[in-house]
Amino acid sequence: MDPDALVGRVADVALSCLVTKGYAATTLDGIAEAACLPEAEVRALVGDEEGLMAHLAGPLLAALGDVLASAAAVEVRGPASLRPLIEGYMDALVAHRRLVTVVLSDRAATTSPAVGALRRAMLDLAEQLARATGDRVDNRIRAASALGAVHTAVLEMADLDAATVRGVIVDASVAILLT
Amino acid sequence: MTDLAHTHAPSGELSVARLRIVDAARSLFSSRGYERTPLRLVADALGITKAAVYHHFRAKDDLLAAIVTPLLRRLDDLLAAIPAGPLTDAGRRDLLRRYIEALASAPEVTVLLLRDLGVAQHPLGLRFAAQRERIRALLGPGDDPATAIRTTAAVGALELAVIEFGRDHPEEVPETALGIAIAVLDSGGAVA
Numbered sequence: 001m002d003p004d005a006l007v008g009r010v011a012d013v014a015l016s017c018l019v020t021k022g023y024a025a026t027t028l029d030g031i032a033e034a035a036c037l038p039e040a041e042v043r044a045l046v047g048d049e050e051g052l053m054a055h056l057a058g059p060l061l062a063a064l065g066d067v068l069a070s071a072a073a074v075e076v077r078g079p080a081s082l083r084p085l086i087e088g089y090m091d092a093l094v095a096h097r098r099l100v101t102v103v104l105s106d107r108a109a110t111t112s113p114a115v116g117a118l119r120r121a122m123l124d125l126a127e128q129l130a131r132a133t134g135d136r137v138d139n140r141i142r143a144a145s146a147l148g149a150v151h152t153a154v155l156e157m158a159d160l161d162a163a164t165v166r167g168v169i170v171d172a173s174v175a176i177l178l179t
Numbered sequence: 180m181t182d183l184a185h186t187h188a189p190s191g192e193l194s195v196a197r198l199r200i201v202d203a204a205r206s207l208f209s210s211r212g213y214e215r216t217p218l219r220l221v222a223d224a225l226g227i228t229k230a231a232v233y234h235h236f237r238a239k240d241d242l243l244a245a246i247v248t249p250l251l252r253r254l255d256d257l258l259a260a261i262p263a264g265p266l267t268d269a270g271r272r273d274l275l276r277r278y279i280e281a282l283a284s285a286p287e288v289t290v291l292l293l294r295d296l297g298v299a300q301h302p303l304g305l306r307f308a309a310q311r312e313r314i315r316a317l318l319g320p321g322d323d324p325a326t327a328i329r330t331t332a333a334v335g336a337l338e339l340a341v342i343e344f345g346r347d348h349p350e351e352v353p354e355t356a357l358g359i360a361i362a363v364l365d366s367g368g369a370v371a
Contacts, residue, residue: 107212107295141355144343145336152335168328175366
């Protein structure tokens with residue numbers, strides 16, 4: 001198996017372990033065993049546990065960076081100006097659903113710097129949306145809740161029709177921001 | 180596991196000691212995570228021995244029960260008071276308001292129940308999940324997928340308001356969260 005495919009397999013098994021066992025109970029040797037690979041080979045690929053988390057977090061962090069850049073430039077003139085932002089955010093999270101589950105649902109995972117960076121990016125987006133819509137406490141609550149609606153969809157609606165979920169949730173998030 | 184009422188019967192002094200342990204554990208569990216907080220840390224935070232903690236709570240489970248049971252009972256009462264049959268629009272708003280008020284009264288417990296995998300998988304967490312599912316079913320009955328999605332999003336959005344802002348802005352959260360939840364339910368043109 002080529003190295004990229006091997007890393008992909010380790011990442012896939014790692015995400016399954018993280019979601020089912022939790023961050024605190026997930027170890028590289030456990031991942032190696034579940035992937036039917038020698039632990040030394042897994043360590044050679046990703047380093048230690050935090051190296052693995054950084055590897056898993058990288059693509060989502062990059063995607064969130066793009067969304068943040070768009071948010072920094074947004075001028076709120078109504079639903080149309082906010083919709084692409086929320087869509088971009090939701091698409092980024094849906095593409096990394098299992099990792100997002102760990103980031104948002106596993107308190108123990110917050111000790112990981114990589115997870116911390118993802119959480120900070122999410123908080124930064126909420127702050128930017130709050131600033132764009134008024135920057136009072138209630139704007140901040142609304143911005144966090146608008147993203148919370150997206151989080152709920154990503155965490156709890158995986159079994160539903162993706163297009164329907166996306167349409168309804170984006171409408172709902174925009175409605176929260178403009179309340 | 181024992182309920183709060185079934186642990187050592189407290190004298191006045193013991194009640195204060197129990198409350199101090201519960202307060203310290205609530206704070207540590209919600210900041211560090213339930214699984215990652217040994218009772219030794221709770222004891223250290225209070226400057227007492229682990230044995231002193233065990234004198235009041237026979238197991239870590241009992242301490243968790245003491246922390247989350249008041250909110251779970253409040254939600255049981257809330258659900259028990261709902262009349263049979265479909266809710267009116269006013270009934271839905273009232274259910275939302277009372278759910279928000281219950282969560283906002285205990286933001287750290289809300290964090291534990293909704294953001295701690297160890298608690299979510301615990302029987303007490305599963306009891307909360309069942310209550311939450313019942314509330315969602317009452318808010319968004321029927322077979323329309325969009326209504327079900329909207330209801331789940333409304334509940335998730337208000338819960339996040341409590342989780343992120345409940346401790347620092349306890350006065351603003353209930354009213355703002357209610358407005359948020361209603362905005363979500365109305366976002367498809369339905370009347371909340």
